[in-house]
Amino acid sequence: MVIYRERGGGKAVTAIAFPGKAATPVYVNTAGERVELVSGPMVGEACGQTADTPVNRTTIPTGGRAETQDACWCCAPAGQACVPSNRTGVGQAFLIHCYP
Numbered sequence: 295m296v297i298y299r300e301r302g303g304g305k306a307v308t309a310i311a312f313p314g315k316a317a318t319p320v321y322v323n324t325a326g327e328r329v330e331l332v333s334g335p336m337v338g339e340a341c342g343q344t345a346d347t348p349v350n351r352t353t354i355p356t357g358g359r360a361e362t363q364d365a366c367w368c369c370a371p372a373g374q375a376c377v378p379s380n381r382t383g384v385g386q387a388f389l390i391h392c393y394p
Contacts, residue, residue: 297380299368299393308369308380311387318361320386321369323354328372329392330354333364333382341366342379349378354389370394 295313298305309321321331331352337343352360353372366378369392376394 297387299379301393306393307390308392309387309389311383311385313383313385315385317384318363319367319382319384321354321360321362321367322386322388323356323358323360324388324390325369325392326356328353328355329389330370330372330374330376331360331362331367331389332370332376332378333362333367334378336365336381341381342377351375368392 295311297309299308332349334349335345337345354360367380368376368378369389370376374394
């Protein structure tokens with residue numbers, strides 16, 4: 295599965311995911327730089343909405359891995375933020391390029 299992010303009127307690849315290849319949602323940083331995995335709850339049955347609770351942030355080093363149990367996620371360059379707009383799924387996602 296290819297995960298895209300809307301960027302300037304077009305789509306950009308964020309991650310390549312393999313559903314079911316892991317027992318939990320696992321994110322592997324292949325972006326070539328440290329990234330932030332930002333995750334949070336689904337609001338009104340949708341990702342990308344503002345939640346009443348703060349988001350969770352995990353810094354993933356190059357080649358590192360992270361997990362989240364939150365319903366929604368996104369990734370940004372280290373030290374930057376994004377809105378968790380992607381639905382979390384069981385399996386592995388290889389982060390290709392992360393956007394603020």
